[in-house]
Amino acid sequence: MFKSLKLRGAITLIVCLGCLYFLIPTFFSNIPSPWDKYMFKEKIHLGLDLQGGMHLVLEIDTDKALDAMVERLSNDLKESLMDSKVRFRNLEKMQPAKISMELAGADEEKGLENVLREHYPDLEIESASPREDGKFVTLRINDKRAAELKKLTVEHSLETIRNRVDQFGISEPEIIPEGDDRILVQLPGIKDPERAKNLIGKTALLEFKLVDDENSLDEALRGNIPEGDVIAYGLRADQSTGVRGSSPYLLKDKSLMTGASLETAKVQIADRFGDVTVGLKFNSQGAVDFERITGENIRKRLAIVLDGVVHSAPVIQERISGGQAQITGNFTMEEARDLAIVLRAGALPAPVNILEERTVGPSLGSDSIRQGVMATMIGSLLVILFLIIYYRLSGAIADVALITNIFLVLAILAAFRATLTLPGIAGLLLTVGVAVDANILIFERIREELRTGKTIRIALDTGYNRAFITIIDTHITGIVAAAFLIMFGTGPIKGFAVTTIIGLLASLFTAVFVTRVIFDYITTNFNIKKLSI
Amino acid sequence: MQLIKPGINLDFVGKIKYAITFSVILIIVSIGSVIYHGGLNPGIDFAGGSVIQVKFSKNISADQIRGALKSTRLQNSTIQQFGTNEFLIRTSESFSDQTVLAANVEQPLAAAFSKDFEIRRVEVVGSKVGADFKRKAVIAVVLSWIAMLIYVGFRFEFRYGVGGIVALVHDVIITIGAVSIMNMEFTISILAALVFLIGFSINDTIVTLDRIRENVKLNPKRQLRETINLSINQTLSRTVLTSLTVFLTVLALYLFGGAVIRDFAFALLVGVVIGTYSSIYIACTIVLMFENLQISKMKRTP
Numbered sequence: 001m002f003k004s005l006k007l008r009g010a011i012t013l014i015v016c017l018g019c020l021y022f023l024i025p026t027f028f029s030n031i032p033s034p035w036d037k038y039m040f041k042e043k044i045h046l047g048l049d050l051q052g053g054m055h056l057v058l059e060i061d062t063d064k065a066l067d068a069m070v071e072r073l074s075n076d077l078k079e080s081l082m083d084s085k086v087r088f089r090n091l092e093k094m095q096p097a098k099i100s101m102e103l104a105g106a107d108e109e110k111g112l113e114n115v116l117r118e119h120y121p122d123l124e125i126e127s128a129s130p131r132e133d134g135k136f137v138t139l140r141i142n143d144k145r146a147a148e149l150k151k152l153t154v155e156h157s158l159e160t161i162r163n164r165v166d167q168f169g170i171s172e173p174e175i176i177p178e179g180d181d182r183i184l185v186q187l188p189g190i191k192d193p194e195r196a197k198n199l200i201g202k203t204a205l206l207e208f209k210l211v212d213d214e215n216s217l218d219e220a221l222r223g224n225i226p227e228g229d230v231i232a233y234g235l236r237a238d239q240s241t242g243v244r245g246s247s248p249y250l251l252k253d254k255s256l257m258t259g260a261s262l263e264t265a266k267v268q269i270a271d272r273f274g275d276v277t278v279g280l281k282f283n284s285q286g287a288v289d290f291e292r293i294t295g296e297n298i299r300k301r302l303a304i305v306l307d308g309v310v311h312s313a314p315v316i317q318e319r320i321s322g323g324q325a326q327i328t329g330n331f332t333m334e335e336a337r338d339l340a341i342v343l344r345a346g347a348l349p350a351p352v353n354i355l356e357e358r359t360v361g362p363s364l365g366s367d368s369i370r371q372g373v374m375a376t377m378i379g380s381l382l383v384i385l386f387l388i389i390y391y392r393l394s395g396a397i398a399d400v401a402l403i404t405n406i407f408l409v410l411a412i413l414a415a416f417r418a419t420l421t422l423p424g425i426a427g428l429l430l431t432v433g434v435a436v437d438a439n440i441l442i443f444e445r446i447r448e449e450l451r452t453g454k455t456i457r458i459a460l461d462t463g464y465n466r467a468f469i470t471i472i473d474t475h476i477t478g479i480v481a482a483a484f485l486i487m488f489g490t491g492p493i494k495g496f497a498v499t500t501i502i503g504l505l506a507s508l509f510t511a512v513f514v515t516r517v518i519f520d521y522i523t524t525n526f527n528i529k530k531l532s533i
Numbered sequence: 534m535q536l537i538k539p540g541i542n543l544d545f546v547g548k549i550k551y552a553i554t555f556s557v558i559l560i561i562v563s564i565g566s567v568i569y570h571g572g573l574n575p576g577i578d579f580a581g582g583s584v585i586q587v588k589f590s591k592n593i594s595a596d597q598i599r600g601a602l603k604s605t606r607l608q609n610s611t612i613q614q615f616g617t618n619e620f621l622i623r624t625s626e627s628f629s630d631q632t633v634l635a636a637n638v639e640q641p642l643a644a645a646f647s648k649d650f651e652i653r654r655v656e657v658v659g660s661k662v663g664a665d666f667k668r669k670a671v672i673a674v675v676l677s678w679i680a681m682l683i684y685v686g687f688r689f690e691f692r693y694g695v696g697g698i699v700a701l702v703h704d705v706i707i708t709i710g711a712v713s714i715m716n717m718e719f720t721i722s723i724l725a726a727l728v729f730l731i732g733f734s735i736n737d738t739i740v741t742l743d744r745i746r747e748n749v750k751l752n753p754k755r756q757l758r759e760t761i762n763l764s765i766n767q768t769l770s771r772t773v774l775t776s777l778t779v780f781l782t783v784l785a786l787y788l789f790g791g792a793v794i795r796d797f798a799f800a801l802l803v804g805v806v807i808g809t810y811s812s813i814y815i816a817c818t819i820v821l822m823f824e825n826l827q828i829s830k831m832k833r834t835p
Contacts, residue, residue, distance in 0.1 A: 049793075057662060059661070193655070194635075353659075354657070354659070355658075355659040355661055355662045356657065356658050356659060356662045357655070357656065357657040357658075358654075358655070358656045358657075359654065359655045359656070360653070360654050361651065361652065361653040361654060363588075363651065363653060364586065364588075364653035364654050364793075367791065368791055368793055368794075371789060371790055371791030371794075372790060372791070372794075374789045374790075375785045375786045375788075375789040375790040375791075375794075376785075378785040378788075378789055379781060379782035379783075379784075379785030379786060380782070382781040382782070382785060383778050383781055383782060386777070386778060386781065387778075389534060390534045390536075390774070391534075422791075422793060422794055423722060423725060423794065423797065425790075426786055426790065426794055426797065426798070427729075429782045429785065429786055430729065430779070430782060430783070430786075430801075432782055433775075433778050433779035433780075433781070433782035433783070434733065434736075434775075434779060436775070436778045436779075437736065437771075437775040437778070437779075440771050440774045440775050440778070441740065441771055441775075444768075444770050444771045444774070447539070448539070448767075451539060469743070470739065470740055470743050473684075473688060473736075473739045473743070474736040474739060474740070476684065477681060477684060477732050477735045477736060477739065478729075478732040478733065478736070479732075480677070480680050480681075480684065480732065481677045481680070481681075481728050481729060481731050481732025481733075482728070482729065482732060484673045484676050484677045484680070484728055485673060485725055485728050485729075487669055487672075487673065488666070488669060488673075488721065492722075493721055493722070493724075493725050496725050496729075497725075500729065
């Protein structure tokens with residue numbers, strides 16, 4: 001490829017210096033000023049299995065978001081149909097995400113179609129079957145819009161979770177979408193997994209709803225829930241014992257306001273007893289709405305509902321202007337802080353399910369590093385010794401290539417900010433074993449050529465040339481196999497695949513190119529009669 | 534130094550009958566073990582469930598832990614020693630709720646052993662993800678087989694590709710068999726080991742096939758049977774040496790890499806040995822069988 005030995009030597013040298021450049025921060029943490037300015041900044045990024053942390057795969061329940069949208073549409077549609085004088089009855093939302101209704105006469109279908117065309121481009125008639133006195137119609141959201149909504153829901157969730165994690169203050173979190181409706185969250189060094197999960201997985205839908213004091217709660221609990229009402233439960237802590245129990249409320253289902261009207265939320269110490277509350281500040285439209293709502297409902301109770309749980313239901317004493325409110329509820333400082341974060345970051349547009357969770361403690365991580373490094377050192381040392389004993393000088397040359405290979409892989413990992421995992425360390429060690437194969441192929445071939453009485457130069461030439469194609473073959477198969485492991489997504493196994501691929505590519509360079517440079521250097525500069533191989 | 538003397542001429546092809554018998558026995562034992570154990574023993578990666586790794590600061594037995602977890606939801610979990618004073622508690626239930634986990638593991642353990650333990654790892658995989666991984670695992674293995682078949686078929690000849698792939702299937706079955714006999718869990722790491730082995734084991738086959746092709750070119754008149762035997766002998770030194778170095782590194786991994794990676798290293802240990810054997814015997818046998826069946830003539834040009 002490159003005939004000039006000087007050029008090839010220079011390339012080798014540059015690559016080695018490059019390795020050094022990218023690896024300095026990994027091996028030396030304190031670089032004195034002013035040198036630190038010119039240095040590469042990043043250490044090799046360690047996977048969660050090595051540094052400890054939490055790996056979560058979340059699934060966004062996009063069907064729920066679709067369902068919620070249909071629910072809203074069905075309420076709006078009722079009013080629109082009444083406005084347009086279309087006669088219908090029993091309009092209700094069905095599962096999953098459909099609306100059903102009965103139209104009073106055959107002509108009414110035209111009216112419905114007109115209303116849909118004008119105001120509800122997202123809805124389409126799924127089926128219409130005649131009944132004795134009219135028609136039974138089902139509506140659904142058209143596919144294009146539904147797909148769009150799902151995509152938006154995932155994007156919005158991703159954004160919200162990012163916001164929350166950022167505010168929580170975790171260094172180097174990784175939050176990336178995976179597949180259609182999944183989100184991968186990696187939180188290195190997390191100490192309290194429960195808290196983190198609550199923070200990420202909480203829907204945090206804040207709603208203000210009126211308490212229905214006109215109807216009997218007991219009656220409702222017996223199953224006779226008045227139209228337009230729901231039963232919700234509240235956490236109520238017994239002041240004396242601190243035990244939390246739940247108490248039921250009968251609420252008007254319609255939510256008057258939601259957390260979307262919030263400008264910010266923060267932790268407040270409410271009184272001299274040190275009770276912690278979360279203070280809410282509405283945005284300008286929210287403040288206007290809140291003033292109107294409180295004004296219209298004086299003497300009624302307004303429930304503050306978070307994810308379906310009533311946190312408090314104070315009586316509205318007067319019209320509240322200024323756009324401020326409070327959530328009380330016996331929070332610990334930590335709970336209040338996390339609640340403020342999720343409220344600031346906004347509600348998730350749909351509930352999330354945790355599909356996969358892996359938490360590794362920092363002590364296990366450091367054990368794994370220690371053992372991984374130990375195994376790599378011992379394994380490499382065994383191979384290095386073996387090569388020297390078996391091939392003498394040539395073995396030593398291969399050893400140089402081998403060591404270069406290890407550092408080259410690490411440098412590439414650092415340079416591309418790829419992640420080193422425990423299986424990744426195993427992959428590195430395995431590539432050591434496989435990289436040696438290239439040199440063994442070459443050396444065995446050279447020995448054969450020497451036995452047929454060829455000169456050192458010619459034996460080297462033939463050995464390298466003959467073995468080269470085979471080496472390419474063996475490397476390609478290895479890389480292809482490893483590539484199939486990448487589809488298992490982020491995590492230790494991907495780390496293994498990536499390290500193995502990089503290792504094999506690096507070994508093409510070190511085991512073939514670098515060793516040849518050294519051989520050529522020796523044979524040109526020293527008058528060697530017999531090759532030590 | 535030389536382990537294998539140059540000019541060595543062992544009669545590999547003559548021993549094919551024994552090799553086939555040997556392989557068939559291994560395969561029967563492997564499949565038998567899997568059937569005997571009621572299928573593979575899938576880890577939580579594939580089956581869904583939870584694994585909790587706990588380290589104690591003093592000497593404790595698995596039975597003591599089992600006693601502590603009695604009357605919790607973990608009472609039917611398997612408890613396995615995992616290094617010194619360290620245990621894996623495994624259950625098919627997916628604990629995605631931390632409070633449930635605390636109530637069923639942390640508190641009962643704290644009640645029994647006070648504070649002398651540390652929960653070092655918690656892994657929870659839902660059944661949905663497990664099913665996903667299962668599907669992907671099968672795809673990964675089959676695709677790597679097919680990729681190798683195509684690559685070898687393209688570089689050499691179709692029958693060589695078939696020889697290579699039969700050897701790979703052979704290796705995978707026997708490695709899985711070994712994992713099953715040891716009653717190890719079939720985890721995603723084991724799968725990674727299998728796929729790596731597929732990429733590694735085909736190497737020996739390629740090297741040998743390459744030499745066969747070269748020798749055919751040098752001396753087209755020689756019988757294929759002899760050419761194959763000669764080629765195996767010529768590449769024997771390399772095959773043994775490479776396998777030896779890879780074996781050394783995997784052994785280091787097995788002995789010093791820690792408990793987390795031991796199963797992975799075990800599968801590799803078995804696979805490297807079987808892979809070396811199969812590329813000599815199985816792959817070449819298949820090529821010979823094709824010749825005997827007169828399906829195709831050896832290409833005279835590369």
